[in-house]
Amino acid sequence: MRITIAGTGYVGLVTGVALAEIGHEVICYDIDDEKVNRLKEGISPIYEPGIDQLLVKNQLNNRLSFSSDCSEVYSTPDIIMIAVGTPEKEDGSANLSYVYQVAKDISKYLNTQQAIVVTKSTVPVGTNRKVKQWIEEEIDFHSKIHIVSNPEFLREGSALYDTFHGDRIVIGSEDEEAATKMEELYSPLNIPIIHTDIESAEMIKYASNAFLATKISFINEIANICEKVGANIEDVSKGIGMDQRIGSKFLQAGIGYGGSCFPKDTKALVQLAGDVKHRFHLLEAVINVNNNQPLLLLKKARNYVGSFKDVKVAVLGLAFKPNTDDIRESAALVVLKHLLNEGAQVNVYDPIAIANARKVLGNTVTYYETIEAAIKDTEIVFIVTEWKQVKEFPLRNYLDLMKTPIVIDGRNCYEVKEAAALNMTYSSIGRESVTAAKIEIK
Ligand SMILES: NC(=O)c1ccc[n+]([C@@H]2O[C@H](COP(=O)([O-])OP(=O)(O)OC[C@H]3O[C@@H](n4cnc5c(N)ncnc54)[C@H](O)[C@@H]3O)[C@@H](O)[C@H]2O)c1
Structure with a gap:
């Protein structure tokens, strides 16, 4: 044809x-x-x-x-x-x-x-x-x-x-x-x-994305509670996901969903429902949870450094997820906006998305093509995208290269016990945080 x-x-x-x-x-x-x-x-x-x-x-x-x-x-x-x-x-x-x-x-x-x-x-x-x-x-x-x-x-x-x-x-x-x-x-x-008929086909797309976004916000909320009650989200996700009625996909806790689809499609569905006088309370809550998730990561970091003013920071990952150069609605952009507004000096690393990031961030940050160079002499690192390169980067290297090894991991790329064994400060999502003996908490 x-x-x-x-x-x-x-x-x-x-x-x-x-x-x-x-x-x-x-x-x-x-x-x-x-x-x-x-x-x-x-x-x-x-x-x-x-x-x-x-x-x-x-x-x-x-x-x-x-x-x-x-x-x-x-x-x-x-x-x-x-x-x-x-x-x-x-x-x-x-x-x-x-x-x-x-x-x-x-x-x-x-x-x-x-x-x-x-x-x-x-x-x-x-x-x-x-x-x-x-x-x-x-x-x-x-x-x-x-x-x-x-x-x-x-x-x-x-x-x-x-x-x-x-x-x-x-x-x-x-x-x-x-x-x-x-x-x-x-x-x-x-x-x-x-x-299907035309209207149902149109609705299938929005309902699918809204459901997946709901799964992500749900597990993120469970993770946030896990941190407070001493449970481990990785085990909880596994235990939930093995139930075939639920399924294990989209149950990885993290910094929230981004990209060019979920954020806009969830909002459009809330709007669409509103147009027919239906308040979509559930989806509104999903969106609110997602908007808050990157802010929690920043809050964790502030526990260690107080303020970001003049703090040397590295952000690992700019794409909204691995294997894409798309930075639209990426959680990294939210984290960066706050860090820059609060006066941090920011290095960024991404294996693919730097060209797209430059168009948005200009020279407000310093770009690096290796993780080593991005984290060198920094005081705090945020992991935002779970690139293979990040997941495979030895935790030990943060200790060796950073000025103060504080790693805030928004994608649970490392094992908590490994960070504890290295005596570094490591805080992730829905799991216990560990603090290096020498780091003074403000
Ligand atoms: N990106 C995804 O993962 C994905 C997945 C499923 C559905 N969608 C949906 O598919 C649609 C496209 O998404 P995308 O990510 O490919 O968008 P995109 O922004 O990557 O590409 C859109 C393209 O359309 C071009 N364009 C704009 N006006 C045009 C016109 N009048 N005639 C011809 N070309 C024109 C733009 O120049 C651009 O190249 C959106 O509705 C999106 O929600 C996207």
Whole structure:
């Protein structure tokens, strides 16, 4: 099939590459000329394991191409997929202006009697119908638009794997022919398909993210209580997760969820519920717990140093999670904002996300490409992203390299007993803290 994808971000590009790989003819369109030019040269603008190789392979096969000219991409494809951003507006609701622009471009350039327009972007219930309306109200000849809600569930850092091995594909449509065509599109993947009406498909995406966010905030709250009652969250998570009704995934206590999806999607769902006069108390609490979690880490650190003024600090990890260069809504940004406001001198380390971080943080921090260099002579270290490089970095090295070895671990990368044996100060999430004999608590 001939597919046009609008947006070459994490979702659009990965989907485009994967659909080309399974034999479709894909053209990806983006308004960002620079991105498109890099893609034309076979360079991925995002870090995602495995993407570079499949990108080039499918370009060479002539199954994958890129364009920044919308007059050429929307005229006669079999399927158009919308994968543009739907960021958060100030009131928490989803900003649909990029989706709207795609609809308007489609209406301007579409040149077929029938078109299937698929929304992969995460959009509030009711948006797909608006997309149809936006296209139809401006199109100047008779064309039948079939809309399909096909929400995306990939995770950054394993996006290609997830696309090829997803748990399910959701197809929300009210037209049987369009739904069948979507099934054909994905059939080489052999992933279970669930057919629903359009509104249910839209809701499945928000409900999934809200549920996962709830699991994270739940375990973080349990962790915070564990610290006070002397329980160990690692054992508690294991004990809970072995119950198959609960499952062990998303039960790792930490500094909270971030990224471009959970924070905005939870807020958008609260907003969506509010629009129909339903106060979503549970999800509001989930969001509040998450907003508070990075602040607890800072509070722990203040127990040791009093104030951050002129304190030399290292923050390990800037990406919102390992294996991605995405720093959107990363907990690191929250920690950094407070540290900088309070006058700390901050070194940062991240193996992949420094280029993106520079765009936001400029020269307010000092960037390092090795953990050794970042922590050297510092007084306190915050572990924010559980990169493999961090988890494998020997705890002993903090003792050797830091001025005062105080490690505040927001991802439970080390064993408490190892820190105790080394006589260093180590505080993590939901576990006992240990204090080096020589550290004076203010
Ligand atoms: N990133 C994820 O892990 C993920 C997972 C599932 C769902 N989603 C959802 O998918 C959507 C896209 O997310 P993303 O992370 O890929 O976004 P992104 O910000 O990485 O990419 C969006 C791209 O769309 C382009 N764009 C904007 N307006 C355009 C237009 N009119 N025509 C063509 N291109 C345009 C931008 O230039 C950008 O390259 C969002 O709704 C998001 O919530 C994201």
